[in-house]
Amino acid sequence: MTPGIAAVLLGLALVAAPLAAEGQPPGKVYRIGYLGTGSRSAPTHPVDAFVQALRELGYVEGQNLVIEYRFLEGHGSFSALAADLVRLKVDLIVAESPPASRAAKQATAAIPIVMAAGGDPVGTGLVASLARPGGNVTGLAHLAPELGGKRLELLKEAVPRLARVAALWNPTNPSAAHAFKEIEAAAQSLRVQLQSLEARTLDDIERAFSALKRDRVGAFIVLPDPMLHSHRSRIVELAAKNRVPAMYYVGDWVEAGGLMSYGASFPDLYRHAAGYVDKILKGAKPADLPLQRPTKFELVINMKTAKALGLTVPPSVLLRADRIID
Numbered sequence: 001m002t003p004g005i006a007a008v009l010l011g012l013a014l015v016a017a018p019l020a021a022e023g024q025p026p027g028k029v030y031r032i033g034y035l036g037t038g039s040r041s042a043p044t045h046p047v048d049a050f051v052q053a054l055r056e057l058g059y060v061e062g063q064n065l066v067i068e069y070r071f072l073e074g075h076g077s078f079s080a081l082a083a084d085l086v087r088l089k090v091d092l093i094v095a096e097s098p099p100a101s102r103a104a105k106q107a108t109a110a111i112p113i114v115m116a117a118g119g120d121p122v123g124t125g126l127v128a129s130l131a132r133p134g135g136n137v138t139g140l141a142h143l144a145p146e147l148g149g150k151r152l153e154l155l156k157e158a159v160p161r162l163a164r165v166a167a168l169w170n171p172t173n174p175s176a177a178h179a180f181k182e183i184e185a186a187a188q189s190l191r192v193q194l195q196s197l198e199a200r201t202l203d204d205i206e207r208a209f210s211a212l213k214r215d216r217v218g219a220f221i222v223l224p225d226p227m228l229h230s231h232r233s234r235i236v237e238l239a240a241k242n243r244v245p246a247m248y249y250v251g252d253w254v255e256a257g258g259l260m261s262y263g264a265s266f267p268d269l270y271r272h273a274a275g276y277v278d279k280i281l282k283g284a285k286p287a288d289l290p291l292q293r294p295t296k297f298e299l300v301i302n303m304k305t306a307k308a309l310g311l312t313v314p315p316s317v318l319l320r321a322d323r324i325i326d
Contacts (some may be wrong), residue, residue: 030059030281031066033085035104036096037226038073049267050094050116053274059281073230078103086111092280094273095139097226098175101126105137112286115139116273117266119175119224121291130291138286139276142264142294147249148182148223149189151262154299155219155247156190158260158317162218166195168208168235169223179223202231209238219245222253224263232256243309251300254325259309260301264294298322 036047047069051061059065068088070081082103085093092112095101098119105113105126115121118141127133130141156162167183169176180196187194195217197208205228212220222228222235232248236257239246248254248261272292280286299317302325306313318324 027064029064029066030092031068031088031090032277033068033070033088033090033093034096035078035081035085035093035100036069036071037100037229038071046116046266046270047096050270050274053271054277057274057278059278072100072226078226079106082107092277094277097224097229098124098126099173099226101137101139105135109136111136112280113137113139114273114276114280114286115141115291116270117142117264118291120178123178124174127291130293132287133289133291134287136286138289138291140269140272140294141291142269147263148179149186151221151247151249152183152186152190152192154260154262154317154320155221155245156192158313159219159245159311160314162192164193164195164216164218166197166208166212166215166217166220167223168197168199168205168220168228170200170225170227171198172200173225173227176223176225183221183223199228201227202234205231205235205238209242212244213242217244219247221247222249224249232258240305240308245309245311251298251323254300254302254305254323257305258302259305259311260299262299263297265296265298268296269294300325 038045061067068085068090070085072078072081078100086108090111092114093104094114094116095104096116101113101115101118113136115137116139118139121127121141122129126137167180169180171177184194195215197211199205199208232253233256236253240257245259248258249263250266251261254261276289279289299321300323301313301321304326
């Protein structure tokens with residue numbers, strides 16, 4: 001090969017190289033929807049654990065991943081937000097709570113749905129079974145039958161002379177209705193009188209505290225619910241104002257000033273949810289992915305709140321705490 005011919009061939013190769021690169025299909029950018037309750041700006045939102053777990057699996061926002069966040073707080077209904085995500089034709093929807101999961105399920109039968117915290121999805125009809133969910137929904141079922149009883153047991157241990165306890169719950173939430181039945185059974189076993197405080201709105205919450213004060217209730221438990229969670233600052237404020245000890249279901253209530261919480265570790269649930277997202281984006285079908293139950297639980301206690309209530313938390317309870325807020 002003469003030097004002239006070699007130079008021509010080299011020139012052609014240099015021209016062809018960028019053309020070949022341009023002809024390659026671009027990297028896939030996934031678009032997923034996130035249907036949540038509170039606000040993305042919350043300082044310790046468990047969605048941070050979800051995003052970090054996705055990053056560890058190779059999905060990075062702004063590179064190969066777009067997350068369309070839709071939060072209920074101040075924005076109408078889950079149904080409207082879910083419909084918006086469906087219109088965007090997202091590849092997958094992550095639902096933060098049982099009501100969010102139901103709204104997503106009603107909005108689409110085609111787009112996969114991953115529950116980050118799915119309550120009792122079998123009892124509420126979201127899936128056929130934990131082992132084979134069927135349909136387009138899978139993920140985490142965080143309702144453990146023993147949790148209601150465990151919360152009441154811990155509350156009674158923290159408030160030794162507790163004889164009358166109230167449960168604050170939203171009767172329109174099927175998962176909360178199931179949880180209330182568990183609390184009823186636990187109250188009978190622990191020989192504690194249980195009072196039901198139903199709340200569908202903020203006004204109902206205000207009225208519930210009036211009843212709680214009138215009936216001299218010694219403590220109360222808040223059952224899991226997005227509406228109640230969205231008003232957690234007000235509920236914690238009312239608990240402090242009325243000097244009533246309370247048990248909550250997740251740690252951010254305690255960070256907001258609540259006395260104590262016991263339940264599944266939400267950051268841990270959200271990390272597992274990221275694993276489901278990865279499998280589905282790689283081709284797995286939700287119908288074939290068994291649901292997982294929580295494996296990590298945490299007890300959180302706010303000692304500043306205990307002191308304000310004049311409550312001495314027994315060492316037997318403190319020793320079991322996973323986090324103590326001073």
